Amino acid sequence: MGLRQAGPVKPNGAEFSDDAPDTARRAAIRTEQAYVSHAYARLDAERSKAEAALRQGPAAGGGAVAQARLESAVATEEAARRLARLSGVENGLCFGRIDHRADPAGPGSGSGSGDTFYIGRIGLRDADGEPLLIDWRAAAARPFYTATPGAPGTLARRRHLHLRGREVVRLDDEVFDLDGLDEAERGGIVGEAALLATLRRGRTGRMSDVVATIQEEQDQVIRSALQGVLVVQGGPGTGKTVAALHRAAYLLYTHRDVLERRGVLVVGPNATFLRYIEQVLPGLGETDVALATVGELYPGVRASAADEPAVAVVKGGFAMTRFVEAAVRDRQRVPAGGLAVPSDGMVLRVPEEACALARDRARALRLPHNMQRRRFVHDLLEALAVDRAEQYDTMVDEPLEEIIRSGQTPAWLQELLDEAEDAPLLDETELRLAKEALWQEPAVREAIDALWPELTPQRLLSELYADPDALARVGAAAGVADHALLYRPASSPWTVSDVPLLDEAAEWLGKDDSAERARRRAAEKARQEEELYAREVLASAGVERLPDVQAGMLADRHHDDGPPLTTAQRAAADREWAYGHVIVDEAQELSEMAWRVIMRRVPTRSLTVVGDIAQTGSAAGAASWGAMLDRYVPGRWREQRLLVNYRTPAAIARVAEDVLAAVDPGQVPPVPVRDEGDPPRAVAMPLDGPPVGLPELVRAELAAVVPGDRGAAAGPGGGIEEGRLAVISSGALHRRVREVLPDAAAGATPEALDSPVVVLTAEEAKGLEFDSVIVVDPAGMLGESPKGGQDLYVALTRATRRLTVVHDGDLPPMLARLTSGREDSATAG
């Protein structure tokens, strides 16, 4: 067992744990305990202050006390945010300490000679305003993450503090400069590599932050500039997800003014995965980040069902942009033979050419369908009104012509006839009134709606999918040959691949929101006036500069007394919200159409794209990053690779490497950081009927990963804290596996993470990890789809400690490495 010297991982400068005398160790812990207790006392004091401010709430009143009221509203708002932040950082508040070398050039020479800093999840000051904890994201904390024995910078020592609750239980030291420490300190060096200790911990079903052990290559990802598209490519277990989440926290800390207003969105592959990661950001002091799956990106729809792969490929392809456009145009129709509408005992008509002209004039506006519709409706109503007037005219004309023919036209009538000769049939007012009256007639409305209906994206797509003739027309117009695959009955639920199409349709359809826009314009004007007023009031009170965030908040607060929404909540409800930054995890799974939605949400193109091309399981997903991104930021995205595998011990990683070499030889597997644990094994078991040997194997495997004597007692469903096992099977055997493990959680459900045993498909397991993984039916997995190899690779790389492969018949050759270990270690439980 040992730490493999994998390139970017920092070897320890020195470890003295075994030699450190007990008394020195205890003394060091006592010293650190005093400091940590002091930090917690400050945290408590800050919380009480924030709670008191919240309890007090904004002051009431107006007029002369308006200023106090406004200030107090801002303070309350801030107190709520601060309290949320302070509540999230209780665990492991202070986790590190750095000791700078005494600077030979003496005080005042720059680097803060011999300074010691304590690093925490948030920054705290003591009662005198002196820094007590440095926020991990601050520049002063950076040496904690970047110092290596080869390049220690000004550091003499880095110390990790391990806490249980508020108690300091262990210290790990890396000493870069023994001479930089005094005699007493040298005696007190203690510890084991903090990273390995963290990695060996049992899994709890929730991702935890790694703020104490961020590695240098991850630090570069985390602190990379906000602007532009950063792609983080790395194999399984390289910490892409965890680094991306720390990056979110870092960006919020560093660019709070922009990002708190515009918000940060994290997009993940499914709801279980989002639940798996949801605790990380609050633990880093950030609570207001929106998390969503692609199926949730269109407000009002929460899709989680997946389409058949062939259908997902059609829906995910870029050609769908033309398809949706054609679908919208298909709803802008010209009636064969013209329009005929019964009205008031007659039939009003508009010739086909006039209808076509009205359609072309509306289309020429280059507005979304529902806004073009206004023009079309007006033109047709006008044509109908004129037709009606002409028909009335004809009715009157016949008796008149008779009188004229008789040669006895009275003078007054002749005068009227002369006047009418030059006048239009309907003047402006008459025309308007006639159109309004016609619009009230249901038959007229129905007839016009049939030609150019007002449409929601949902209606457009569900009616299209359920109509084979319309699919054929639209498919032909858009050049999409596989249109028939899209057919489905009208009441079918939305799938994840529908969501980008709904979003696309929303762009083409728009909303006839003229009334709503007028209301919003008035509201915005009022808000600006409020903000100006707030600034003036505070300026008059000597508050020179109010940050934009606060002034805006204050104006919002003043304007609307309803419960304030967080940025994340407001953003999630608004399809047109422009986020300040978007992080996409498991990004290799996104289709071309899904990328369009993402890009719409972040017009500034400030994005972190996290994934592994070698794990692409979706047939509509990415074959390369360029294929997805060059359309939006040609040649302007930067890639950072993570090369070290923190999750999987070397023996398991080697099995996965063989699979990768077989299915995607161009990809370089990450280097495992740990070389320890039991060898992975293969277990032969009949799989043509119910896999009856599986429950016993699960019990034995679970006992091996659940700590202490709880392991023996814990079975599937027994509530335990650490120790997680996943059975990942081929799709074909999934049902049978579930049947023989009735107590296990199954599928991407909320319980999946809380249960000690869960049955998943490879797709559902993506992004997750478990102490022990049992892969059932690898041959079946490989045969199931062209991406079966990627699925097997994903399944094998979920294990943090133990891997068992259950098979029937010969093992696939790419798993041959397992066979050799079979005799000594493969015994079905």
Ligand SMILES: Nc1ncnc2c1ncn2[C@@H]1O[C@H](COP(=O)(O)OP(=O)(O)OP(=O)(O)O)[C@@H](O)[C@H]1O
């Ligand atoms: N610097 C670190 N210190 C401690 N643990 C780490 C560190 N980096 C990564 N890990 C751990 O390694 C495991 C894998 O991390 P993560 O899930 O982020 O990897 P990933 O690259 O997203 O994997 P996948 O591609 O399979 O989704 C997690 O348990 C994570 O906490």
